[in-house]
Structure formats: C-alpha cells, structure tokens
Amino acid sequence: xxxxxxxxxxxxxxxxxxxxxxxxxxxxxxxxxxxxxxxxxxxxxxxxxxxxxxxxxxxxxxxxxxxxxxxxxxxxxxxxxxxxxxxxxxxxxxxxxxxxxxxxxxxxxxxxx
Amino acid sequence: xxxxxxxxxxxxxxxxxxxxxxxxxxxxxxxxxxxxxxxxxxxxxxxxxxxxxxxxxxxxxxxxxxxxxxxxxxxxxxxxxxxxxxxxxxxxxxxxxxxxxxxxxxxxxxxx
Numbered sequence: 001x002x003x004x005x006x007x008x009x010x011x012x013x014x015x016x017x018x019x020x021x022x023x024x025x026x027x028x029x030x031x032x033x034x035x036x037x038x039x040x041x042x043x044x045x046x047x048x049x050x051x052x053x054x055x056x057x058x059x060x061x062x063x064x065x066x067x068x069x070x071x072x073x074x075x076x077x078x079x080x081x082x083x084x085x086x087x088x089x090x091x092x093x094x095x096x097x098x099x100x101x102x103x104x105x106x107x108x109x110x111x112x113x
Numbered sequence: 114x115x116x117x118x119x120x121x122x123x124x125x126x127x128x129x130x131x132x133x134x135x136x137x138x139x140x141x142x143x144x145x146x147x148x149x150x151x152x153x154x155x156x157x158x159x160x161x162x163x164x165x166x167x168x169x170x171x172x173x174x175x176x177x178x179x180x181x182x183x184x185x186x187x188x189x190x191x192x193x194x195x196x197x198x199x200x201x202x203x204x205x206x207x208x209x210x211x212x213x214x215x216x217x218x219x220x221x222x223x224x225x
Contacts, residue, residue, distance in 0.1 A: 004155070036216075041122075041218075041219075042218050042219070043117075043119075043203055043216035043217050043218045043219045044156075044203065044205075044216040045216070046213060046214075046215075049213075089155060089156070091155075100158065101156070101158075101214060102155075103155030103156045103157075104155050105153060105154050105155050106153070106154070106155055
C-alpha cells in the first residue's frame with residue numbers, strides 16, 4: 001500500500017545551521033507530496049507542496065523537490081531559527097476517490113540559540 | 114477570521130464513558146475530516162464527510178461515531194468501545210475532497 005517514511009528524530013541543530021529532513025514514499029499512481037508543520041500544542045499547517053515530478057515547493061525559506069526517480073521529497077532550509085522548532089510531517093495524497101492524506105511518523109526539530 | 118475551532122483543548126474522562134469532541138468551521142468547506150495522532154506516529158484518518166448528512170469510515174473508525182447535520186459542524190464521539198481512546202484528535206476541512214486540508218488546533222483527550 002501507499003506509505004511515507006521519514007527520518008527519525010529528534011533533529012537537534014544550532015541556529016543558522018543547514019537543515020535536511022529526509023522523506024521517501026511508496027505509492028501507486030502519481031501522488032502529490034506535502035510537508036506539514038506542527039508547532040507545540042497546535043494543529044498542522046501546510047508548509048509546502050508539490051504536485052508533479054521535478055516540482056519544487058517552497059515557503060518561509062524551506063524547500064523540497066519532488067524526485068520521482070528516487071521517490072523522495074526531502075525538506076531543506078539553509079539557515080534554521082529557534083522559531084522553526086516543531087514537528088515536521090511528510091505526507092502524500094493519491095487522487096482517485098478523495099484526497100486521502102497518508103502521513104509519515106513526523107520528525108521533531110529542536111533549534112538551539 | 115475564518116478557521117476551524119475545536120473545543121475543548123484538553124478533555125478528561127473516565128473509562129467507560131462516551132465523550133463528544135467538537136469541530137466547527139466557518140470556511141464554507143464541504144468536506145471535513147477527523148484524525149487521531151499518537152506519540153511518535155503520523156495522523157490516522159478516523160472518519161470523513163464529503164457533504165452534509167453523509168460520512169464515510171476511514172482507516173480506524175472502530176469505537177468512534179460522527180454526525181454531519183450542518184455544513185459547519187462535524188462532531189466526533191469516542192465511545193466506550195474504543196479500546197485505547199487517549200490521543201490527540203485533529204479535525205480538518207477542505208473545499209472538496211480533492212482540496213487542500215486545513216487543520217484545527219486539536220483536542221487532547223485523556224481517559225483514565
């Protein structure tokens with residue numbers, strides 16, 4: 001079945017460090033790919049998305065490229081801030097019926113000053 | 114401001130009691146969803162509704178029930194049949210079933 005695998009956390013970085021959170025997927029068909037962010041005690045917010053191969057989603061300095069050949073959608077940011085500390089979820093949806101989202105387990109990011 | 118409201122933020126119940134979680138949206142979205150989040154896991158779909166008076170089971174519907182009498186509201190009842198109800202519950206909505214989902218702030222339910 002369709003699934004998403006994320007690197008385990010927590011990821012601990014110093015402010016201004018480079019961030020990579022790995023995400024790979026398994027899907028039939030042509031999924032859309034998403035990164036959601038969850039700040040402490042809150043719901044999820046859509047961070048970025050890509051709907052087809054080679055698309056790059058970007059927002060707030062974060063970016064991820066849809067790589068069909070490696071079935072990956074890694075999240076990157078060049079310089080993290082303390083305010084980026086949160087849990088990041090990779091997700092996919094496969095059209096056909098409804099927009100069912102399949103989530104990875106989430107990766108917790110902690111950024112220290 | 115348009116958005117999704119879930120109340121209460123924290124809810125405590127004794128084992129064997131049914132409990133209903135509220136979800137209200139003023140985004141004029143047709144579709145609504147309920148997810149469950151457990152520590153270290155991603156979200157799992159409990160129920161979803163495409164339109165008023167219609168809803169479908171998700172991946173983990175056992176022990177839960179929903180209703181969709183109004184477009185704005187999609188309450189979730191956690192029944193005593195749910196074996197492990199303690200979790201964080203998230204409600205979401207979208208324009209249609211193919212639209213981007215917007216999430217509420219969540220309700221943390223603790224059953225002892």
